[in-house]
Amino acid sequence: MLTANFPWLTTSILFPIAASLLIPFIPDKDGKTIRWYALVVGLIDFAILVYAFYNYYDFSTSEMQLFESYTWVPQLDLNWSVGADGLSMPLILLTGFITTLATLAAWPVTLKPRLFYFLLLTMYGGQIAVFAVQDMLLFFLTWELELIPIYLLLSIWGGKKRHYAATKFILYTAGGSLFILLSALGMAFYGDTVTFDMRSLMQKDFPLTLQLWFYTGFLIAYAVKLPIIPLHTWLPDAHGEATAPVHMLLAGILLKMGGYALIRMNAEMLPAAHATVAPALVILGVVNIIYAALTSFAQRNLKRKIAYSSISHMGFVLLGIASFTDLGLSGAVLQMVSHGLIGASLFFLVGATYDRTHTLMLDEMGGVGQKMPKIFSMFTACSLASLALPGMSGFVAELMVFVGFATSDAYAPPFKVLVVMLAAVGVILTPIYLLSMLREIFYGPENKTLTSHEQLMDAEPREVFIISALLVPIIGIGLYPKLLTQIYDVKTQQLTARLREQVPSLAQKTPTETILQAFKPELLKAPTLDRVQ
Template sequence: MFSAEFPWLTAVIALPLIGAFAIPLIPDKYGKNIRNYSLTIALINFCLIVYGFWQNYSIYDTNFQLQESYSWFPQIGLTWSLGVDGLSMPLIVLSGLISTLAILASWQVEKKSKLYFFLLLVLYSAQIGVFAAQDLLLFFIMWELELVPVYILISIWGGKKRLYAATKFILYTALASIFILVAGLAMAFYGDNFTLNMAELGMKNYPIALEVLAYVGFLIAFGVKLPIFPFHTWLPDAHSEASAPVSMILAGVLLKMGGYGLIRFNLEMLPDAHIKFAPLLVILGVINIVYGAFTAFAQTNLKRRLASSSISHMGFVLVGIAAFTDLGMNGAMLQMLSHGLIAAALFFLSGVTYERTHTLMMDEMGGMAKSMPKTFALFTAASMASLALPGMSGFVSELSVFLGFAQSDAYSSVFKVVVTVLAGVGLILTPIYLLSMLRVVFYGENVTSLKLDGFQLDAKPREVFITVCLIIPIIAIGLYPKLATESYDLKTVQVASKTRASLEVIVNHSVENIPANFTIAEINN
């Protein structure tokens, strides 16, 4: 079906976008046609993604398994340049799965349904564009494009404080995005040749001062999205006010853009600066892990507790990126995939309970296990995955990060012991706050006035199906991690040559002992 010349990447980006702009033409008085149409477009696109990767993955054995490039706006050097390698491939599949399930989870939306599903499809397209873009300006356009739908989705379909949460989200993320453009253009204009091609940007030999400044700019931009402490404060507000389908996308995909950007830009393009900032990333990662875990205890709002949990779990991504080992990097990637699936399941189930109880305050729930056994079982399974129960993806990903960092020769033994102990504290706290959440919500006396209100109290077949679609890959990856890691194993994915060189140097030298004026260019001498 697909040949090497087929514009596959353009197709999977364009289909949701074209489908979105066709929505206003569909007559639909009650919203049923719109939701069926949107789900069909999303499902076709997801099947296209999976089939396309299946057909093409083993064909290409270069930096990028799939590449497309078309002249778009030559006056400013903008090119429609797309590429997918082992780093972006699993994240695109994750985006397709969660976006499709989020549309299916929006079955009850009737308020301004045309606008709602239009925004979800535009967001679907922008997510894939971020992970596939190989032109810096195109990447920035896609990055900005995905912010607008989220802002509108929260501000119109959110909770009581939706305008505050939406405004805070757009201010944090949009202002931080400026650093991507500024740092990227500084790199593009450096040297004799101006280029926006990300691969060519990664091969330039920048002075260390420029690398450091660009690294800081990218770290701020991607750190807000990840989110890294102290740029995290928008996340609990956004999650607590967003509807469940929007929270699925926010936690399942959008946070992963931050980790992807750190790997693609900070690590691959700026390895000299990464050497200097790696210990800081480890420290920030540990702060995220411990701070997020402790903060979760203080949250009585169900979604805010899950949001704090996300902050904690994304800290492992930072530690893995800074480990300077293949195992650590693979663990960081696996953690992004694992957390995307787990967080999407938990936030969807929080929406299921909210529809029945009309509250997110855990102390106003209780005793729901008897009246909602299916929801209780699914919520328990997703929580077990989040607390890294062996046999589930969370266990494999966090263990890989731990072992990858412990095996790193880039840090002193004392530093590794301290980091491991502190991160271990976060691991110990995670099952405590998750199990206490289950106890408060599902055990004890029923303090809510649960009513049928004309529909089934427990999870419906559609809701069970959505959760199972997320739990199955969680268990599959937990039992057989190679299902996920095979596509992005660093021995398979060819990273930029100077990045690989930096890794080889650092594994033989402690970060603390590398001279301040060291550059990767010295390796060739």
């Protein structure tokens, strides 16, 4: 493991939490000082993450880096252990980036600003911790840490049905978290030693039956967070009532916790069970893509339309995780980062549009493009990114998942063809409902029943900056994916090799052979130069 002399990750986790505790003591009457304080704290913490990444992260190794471990409860081998590798580092950076922008997006908040920014900064540290901790019990505690802030952010600053949405969120996620604790305890107490250390747990020889029980427990918890249908219903309700900065945190970071944990716990720590359950993940992924896309197509509420679109896009993560190919798993990680950026941008623009039109119903909108050209342009660009326009990150991620799954020899050809065809239906539906959404909001005659249209104001510089900051990595990754993939390529390749060992038919095949066999089977049968001679 590569280490740094300074505890960078611990600092990035504890700094915003400690800074949030000072908010009650900052003199402020109208909340302006508090919001600047929160923004500066967010920028400093993001700068810490970028500095540590730039100076101490090595792309050429799959080992845990920036590792720190401090004894906490020695009787249980429970330690404060944090580190970053190819799976967690991109999401740690994404967390810092999105949360800092969400702090800036919260500028108009005037109701209880001290409590609002206190919760925002507390979540900042907790979200980084979820991706960084290397102890199962500590992972459970940090996973739970974000529940209370989100619950309060929804129930206090949400819409008319905020209490219902917040209660549903806490019941679903807290209920799912119980399965994390049960599986973690079972893994920790199995065998001769009691340990919650993830590296030690990976070395334990769990029988397949026991692995399947642990895998199922984790899957239920992460299916809620990802979310996977039918455990998804909390998300449209939460998005339907949330404010713009909370939208950004939900779409940009919280959903990625489920995908990350599914790779880290289910695939990496329980590979034999993953090889057994992978076909079910493929089916669930296809259901996510098709069902959520069709539901999004039918939604007339703008927030719920984008929420179901998010669920559909996360189905590609499941396909990539279950593909047993380097390309598919790499595409799954890229899709998580890409959707974090695109989802945050779309939901921020939904909030900005609502602030001006005071409605979320598409039937009540129309013709606002001429009065809000900047918002129209930004909304169009982000929607094109979401529908996977070539040159943007969404296209690269979905293409990698498609090709990675199509070239996998873990599944029979008829099954692969069926899955690819069904997933393609979701890809076709996405531009239909997104472009029709743009048409109903911005094109056509103005709806005269909305008197607020006469007072519509275009995007202010703060809003333009937030969307520009999100579009830069979206386009940058789309044009040059190596900007991101080089961070985790070595790790995903190592993990794929570990997973392929669990499937006898894949153990002796290299990824190159798999791809050649999928596209041109005769190449594998071609005579060698020695035979020709």
